[in-house]
Amino acid sequence: MRALETKRTWQSLGTQAAIEVKLADKFHDDELYRDVIDHVKEALMMLPTDLTISERDYAGRLYVNLASAEASLGNFSSAKKAYRRAIQEAPTNSVVGQKAARNLRRLHDALRSTVRVPxxxxxxxxxxxxxxxxxxxxxxxxxxxxxxxxxxxxxxxxxxxxxxxxxxxTKLKMGPAEFETAAGIPTVPQLEKA
Structure with a gap:
């Protein structure tokens, strides 16, 4: 990753974010998810306006990685926005757009099924x-x-x-362990990665 940081293009930042998503999923590390969000947002700032079809697919992957990190941190409204943006950015009938649509549907279903205390x-x-x-x-x-x-x-x-x-x-913290009850805390559904 050190080599990727030397040449900071939107492609290298996107690749770095994709690697960090996989590591964060493996080790359940919130800091890595925050790094993913930072790197994707930086890559999106560098994104050119006139994208080719393959670059639009890659931009969709950026938004899917962003949404995955946001959902893992519990920022569900931001995750839904990022999935919607991934669907818009990705070319029609692309694998990335379809994954984003499925993940958006799963996230929406998971949020709807939770019981929130009014x-x-x-x-x-x-x-x-x-x-x-x-x-x-x-x-x-x-x-x-x-x-x-x-x-x-x-x-x-x-x-x-x-x-x-x-x-x-509904959310109790005891030392390093965190226990969550079912009421009001939606669980993150199994989401597909970009």
Missing amino acids: RWLAWPISAGAVVGIIYGLLVQHLSLDSAGFVGFVMGMFFVIFAAFSLAAI
């Missing part, structure tokens, strides 16, 4: 918890002993806290 859901849950606290203060304070009443009120505050943290609860 942001507005926290407000009705919190309102219910506040009503529960008011009910506890006005009605139940005489029938509950002090320990039971404190537990009741603390439980309602926990419900309010949990309601507003619902979206963040």
Whole structure:
């Protein structure tokens, strides 16, 4: 890769990005994915406006590599834009354009199948918890002993806290390991590489 960095053309940057995508996929390295994004964006800045058919195919490969890196980092909207651009750039009926179309469809299906927690859901849950606290203060304070009443009120505050943290609860980080639950975190489908 050192030799490729000495001659920085859009073709050499694209080749370097393709190599880095394969390495990043193999080692699951987010930094390599970020390098891919940087190299592809730099190559796209150097891209000439009058491309031949084979160069248009290669430009489509650049966008497929960009989309693959973006999807692997969880930037799904950027990945979808890059796949759409790859479909536009690649010649009609090219292998690259077909791969981009399939990947876009897979990514769209994966995003549609995930269950996202709506942001507005926290407000009705919190309102219910506040009503529960008011009910506890006005009605139940005489029938509950002090320990039971404190537990009741603390439980309602926990419900309010949990309601507003619902979206963040779906992704837990514990040291170097990262555990993701199914709710709200779409998994990256098996995407074809350029």
